[in-house]
Amino acid sequence: MNPFVDEIIQAVVQTSGLDEMVVRELLAVPPDDKLGDYALPCFTLAKQLRKSPVQVADDMARELAPLVAASARLASVSAAGPYVNFAVRRAVFIGHVLDCIATEGPTYGSADQGRGQTVTIDFSSPNTAKPFSIAHLRSTGIGHAIYRIHRFLGWTCVGINHLGDYGANFGQVLAAYSKWGDEERVRANPVIELVTLYVRFNEEVEADPSLKDEARECLRRLAAGDEEMVALWRWFSTESLREAERIYAILGITFDETLGESHFAEKLDEVIEFFSSRGLAEESEGALIVHVAEGDDQMAPLMVRTTNGTSTYHSRDVAALLYRHERYAFDKMVYVTDNRQSLHFQQIFRALRRAGIDWVDRCQHAPFGLMSFKGKALSTRKGTTVILEEVLDQAITLTQQIIAEKNPDLPHADAVARQVGIGAVVFADVNNRRTRDISFALEDVLNFDGETGPYVQYTHARFCSILRKYGRSVDLTADVSCLGDTAEMRLARKLAEFPYVLDLSARDSEPSYVASFALELATAANKFYNEVPVLAGDDALLIAARVRLVDAARRTLCTAMDLLGMSAPEEM
RNA sequence: GCCCCUGUAGUUAAAUGGAUAUAACGGAGGAUUCCUAAUCCUCAAUUCUGGGUUCAAUUCCCGGCAGGGGCACCA
Numbered sequence: 276m277n278p279f280v281d282e283i284i285q286a287v288v289q290t291s292g293l294d295e296m297v298v299r300e301l302l303a304v305p306p307d308d309k310l311g312d313y314a315l316p317c318f319t320l321a322k323q324l325r326k327s328p329v330q331v332a333d334d335m336a337r338e339l340a341p342l343v344a345a346s347a348r349l350a351s352v353s354a355a356g357p358y359v360n361f362a363v364r365r366a367v368f369i370g371h372v373l374d375c376i377a378t379e380g381p382t383y384g385s386a387d388q389g390r391g392q393t394v395t396i397d398f399s400s401p402n403t404a405k406p407f408s409i410a411h412l413r414s415t416g417i418g419h420a421i422y423r424i425h426r427f428l429g430w431t432c433v434g435i436n437h438l439g440d441y442g443a444n445f446g447q448v449l450a451a452y453s454k455w456g457d458e459e460r461v462r463a464n465p466v467i468e469l470v471t472l473y474v475r476f477n478e479e480v481e482a483d484p485s486l487k488d489e490a491r492e493c494l495r496r497l498a499a500g501d502e503e504m505v506a507l508w509r510w511f512s513t514e515s516l517r518e519a520e521r522i523y524a525i526l527g528i529t530f531d532e533t534l535g536e537s538h539f540a541e542k543l544d545e546v547i548e549f550f551s552s553r554g555l556a557e558e559s560e561g562a563l564i565v566h567v568a569e570g571d572d573q574m575a576p577l578m579v580r581t582t583n584g585t586s587t588y589h590s591r592d593v594a595a596l597l598y599r600h601e602r603y604a605f606d607k608m609v610y611v612t613d614n615r616q617s618l619h620f621q622q623i624f625r626a627l628r629r630a631g632i633d634w635v636d637r638c639q640h641a642p643f644g645l646m647s648f649k650g651k652a653l654s655t656r657k658g659t660t661v662i663l664e665e666v667l668d669q670a671i672t673l674t675q676q677i678i679a680e681k682n683p684d685l686p687h688a689d690a691v692a693r694q695v696g697i698g699a700v701v702f703a704d705v706n707n708r709r710t711r712d713i714s715f716a717l718e719d720v721l722n723f724d725g726e727t728g729p730y731v732q733y734t735h736a737r738f739c740s741i742l743r744k745y746g747r748s749v750d751l752t753a754d755v756s757c758l759g760d761t762a763e764m765r766l767a768r769k770l771a772e773f774p775y776v777l778d779l780s781a782r783d784s785e786p787s788y789v790a791s792f793a794l795e796l797a798t799a800a801n802k803f804y805n806e807v808p809v810l811a812g813d814d815a816l817l818i819a820a821r822v823r824l825v826d827a828a829r830r831t832l833c834t835a836m837d838l839l840g841m842s843a844p845e846e847m
Numbered sequence: 848g849c850c851c852c853u854g855u856a857g858u859u860a861a862a863u864g865g866a867u868a869u870a871a872c873g874g875a876g877g878a879u880u881c882c883u884a885a886u887c888c889u890c891a892a893u894u895c896u897g898g899g900u901u902c903a904a905u906u907c908c909c910g911g912c913a914g915g916g917g918c919a920c921c922a
Contacts, residue, residue, distance in 0.1 A: 306866060316865055318902055328902075357902090358866065402922075443921050491920095536922085562920060573849060574918085581920040588922050615916055617851055644852075645915070677885070695885090707860080710852060712915060719859075723885050725871045726860085733885045741882050779863090791861075798870085805878095805887045825882095847885080 277771070278371065279348050279363045283313055286346075290338045291320065308765065311353070311360030312368070318357060328357030335359050365759035369767040369824070376770065376827040377751040382427075384773040384834060388781060389430030395603050396422050396432065398611035399528070402439035403515040403535070404448045404469040407522045409661040409715055410646045416704045416840060417643055418611035419528050420786035423838045428781050433531045433603050437595060440512045440535035442588065444473070446494030449507055450486065451476035453493065465514035491583065498540065498585050508537070522663060525697065526840060539594035543586040546594050547579055553630050567625040577622040592623055600634060607637050609784050614642035614710065641784035644712035661715065663700075671696035673721050674729075678847070685846060694842035695729050702728025705839050706790040726794050728841055731832060734797040734804075738829040739845040741809050742822065749826040753819040762803040763824060769799045770831055777838075786839060793835040800828050 284298045291298075298315070305314040317335065321328035336354035343352045343361070350362045376383045398418020401411050418434070426432045439445075451472035452461070461468040480486045497504040512535065523529065547563065550556040555565045561582035568574045579590045586594075599605065610620060620640040627635040648661055674692040678685055685691060703720045706728075707713055723729035742749065758767075772792065780788040809821045833843040 300863090303863080303865070306862095306869095310866080314866085316903090318865080322902070356866070439922065441922095445922095447921095560919080564919065575850095576919060578919045583920075585920085587920070589919090591922095612922095613916090614852060616922080618917055619922085621851090642852080647915085674885095681885070682883075711860085712853070714859085716859085719872075722872070725885095727871090727885085729885055730871095733883080737883055737886080744882055794870090801886055804882080808881060810882050847883085 279368060280313065282346060282348050283315075283361050286339055286342045286349075287315060287335075289342070291335060293320065305358070305360055308761070308768075310355060310358075311351075311362045312768070313361045313363075315359040315361075316357060317359060321357070329354075332357050332359045365764045365767075366756045368771075369758045369763060370755045372767045372771045373755055373823050373827050376830065377823075381830070381834065383831065384777050385427050385429065386774055386778060388428040388778055389425055392429075392606040393431040393433065393603055394425050394607040394609065395435055395599050395605045396425070396609045396611065397435045397437050398422070398609075399519075399523075399530075400437040400439060400612070401515070401519050403445060404466070404473060404511050405515070406466050406470055406660060407519055407663050409648075409663050409666055412663055412700070412704050413613065413643050413646060413713075414611050415522075415526070415528065416701050417641070417709060417786055418609075419526070419840045420705050420789070420838060421609060421611060421641065421781075421784050423840060424777060424781050424786060424789065427834075427838055428777060430607075430781075433599075433605070434529070435599070436530040436533040438512070438516065438533065438535035440508075440515070441537040441540050441586075441591065443490065443494065445508070445511075446490040446492075446497070447476045448473050448511065449493035449497065449504060450490040452507060452511075454489075465511070466518045469511060469514075494585065495583060512537075525664070525667060526701065527842075528840070534595075536588075536591045536595075539591040539598070540586045542594035542598070543580060543590055546586075546590045546597075549593070549597070550579060550626070550630065555626070555629055565626045565629070567622050567629065569625065574622065574625070575618070577626045588619065589623060592619070593626070596623065596627070596638070605637065608639070610638070610640045611784075612640070612642065613645055615645070616640070617642055639784070641709065643709040644707075646713045646715050648715045661717075666717065666720065667697055667700055669717070670699050670721060674699070674723075677723065682847065691844045691847050694844045695723075695732055695847055698728040698732055698836070698841040699723060700728075701841050702731070702790060702839065705786045706794075708787045709785055728836075729847075731793045731797045731836060732841070732844060732847060734800050735829060735832040735836070735843045736845060736847045737804060738800065738825050738832070741825050742829065743845075744810055745818075745822055749822055750819050751823065751826075753823050754816065755820040755823060757817050758820050758824065760807060762799075762806040763821070766796075766799045766803045766824060766828055769796045770827055773831055773835070789835055789838055793832065793839070796828065796832060796835065800832070803828075 280302060284295060284302065287293060287298045288295050301315055301319070303314050303316065305311050317328040317331040321331045324331060332354040336352050336359050339352045343349045348364055348367050350364045352359060352361050396418055399411070399415040401407060422432050422434045448469055455475065456472060476486060493504060497508055547556060550565050556563050556579060562578055563580040564576040564578050566576045577589045578587045581587060599608065617640060624635050624638060671692050674696040675688070678688050678692055700720055776788050776792045780786060807821065809825055810818060812818070836843045
């Protein structure tokens with residue numbers, strides 16, 4: 276795939292007689308680019324040859340020297356302690372990278388990992404009757420990025436919004452509304468009023484545990500098709516979804532399927548039949564369960580049906596999974612939910628495996644850490660929450676102020692402020708590795724210096740600015756053999772990493788790899804910007820060559836941001 | 848009690864088992880007759896602990912400690 280790596284491997288194989296795969300495995304990148312572009316550690320080889328690694332490296336460098344000297348791609352080989360370091364011919368390397376980008380255009384980096392395959396991604400999935408908080412951004416932002424990255428790699432993607440519109444806490448909202456609700460007020464301000472009722476319910480239930488029974492009763496009536504409850508349910512669901520869709524519109528997110536848990540509550544009988552017919556369901560303490568413990572572990576069983584005869588989170592998710600497989604015949608299914616649900620998914624996957632479903636191995640839980648605020652967990656129930664839309668508004672307002680100060684003549688300032696403000700919030704989220712718990716700090720999200728979304732966007736805008744000043748169209752065939760400065764090489768090397776980063780990011784369902792890459796690329800680009808005056812001087816050939824590099828970097832930054840769900844303004 | 852995740856500069860984070868552990872924020876100082884200073888440059892500071900595997904461990908394994916989460920009628 277990388278002809279420079281291939282050539283080094285061939286040369287090493289020829290001189291050492293080592294296996295090609297072994298060499299490929301061993302080949303690494305030196306920690307400092309002054310040492311070279313690729314490195315071969317000689318420790319394993321030293322053991323085989325019963326010589327010191329330093330000696331082996333020295334010998335090998337000498338033996339490789341003639342091959343390297345005759346090479347069109349390699350510039351030098353040298354031993355440095357126990358390592359053999361290779362340097363490539365910079366101009367040739369840069370030319371190769373730029374040619375790839377010129378040939379592939381906007382699809383640069385995409386390869387064909389997902390060709391002919393379908394992935395279903397369950398993400399966002401907010402709970403009805405709760406405001407869209409900053410914590411919901413985790414599943415929404417990560418899931419959306421996973422979706423876009425897969426689609427870019429050729430997968431057919433099905434984005435599923437599995438609404439939490441059913442279950443016990445919904446019963447609580449119904450009960451609270453029945454007791455204290457005011458139709459006028461809910462109509463005027465649905466989600467705020469409903470969450471207020473929900474919080475009140477949870478306060479009062481401390482003193483009066485019988486409220487729990489009322490909530491259960493409301494849920495039972497809903498399940499039984501009671502007209503009043505169904506009407507309320509429909510009303511609350513509609514209002515909540517409308518709220519969520521406002522957020523999705525701001526973030527530019529769409530789903531291919533939006534179905535609530537309620538939809539799958541109706542399939543309880545099918546799920547019972549599914550497990551019963553395979554002899555896996557059994558009565559226990561009045562409920563219907565499936566044992567999933569394996570070996571010595573004591574994993575709790577999966578509950579299919581409660582004592583009251585209602586469906587459970589488990590049974591609804593099993594129904595949803597069976598339905599999705601039947602409908603989409605997915606090759607991969609990714610659940611983007613927080614890691615509190617790890618056990619839940621383990622139980623489901625085990626139960627299905629016990630039921631003889633082999634495709635369950637294609638399902639994965641991509642968990643993410645919890646978000647806390649000022650050291651405390653965000654809890655809708657306790658009324659401690661940070662509304663996402665308010666954070667987005669603040670970020671946009673701040674951006675407007677910064678633009679007014681730094682670039683008052685900017686055209687379309689308001690539109691850019693939106694792109695940058697939203698980009699800052701989205702990037703701050705998606706830049707964290709999934710599994711880490713996050714302490715949400717507004718001041719950090721609203722700081723646009725350093726490793727942030729606006730930093731990446733700013734870099735892109737500066738490069739666009741160079742191209743505007745250049746005033747001509749970029750000559751994608753321009754000769755770049757005059758390039759080779761350290762700053763130019765660093766930038767090109769970063770660009771060359773992009774396909775590899777994307778491949779790994781999709782495999783691990785880890786968008787933060789792309790975010791880190793975008794930051795590294797932006798850093799390399801900014802150093803280049805500061806060190807190399809692209810348009811200065813009157814060497815037209817040199818300028819045309821550097822413009823190609825600028826254009827390639829700009830495009831790749833743009834693609835990376837797009838995959839993360841951010842806009843890439845051309846001016847800011 | 849059992850299970851899952853996480854312990855790295857003051858803070859937030861990086862490091863396919865490889866060379867001197869890398870950045871950013873915050874702090875201090877500096878760079879703009881030159882393509883956008885939301886940038887760049889300089890300075891200080893870090894692997895929780897005890898073992899093990901290995902030529903080599905932040906990384907893998909075992910024990911401990913610390914934090915977060917979960918463990919059938921919440922989702």
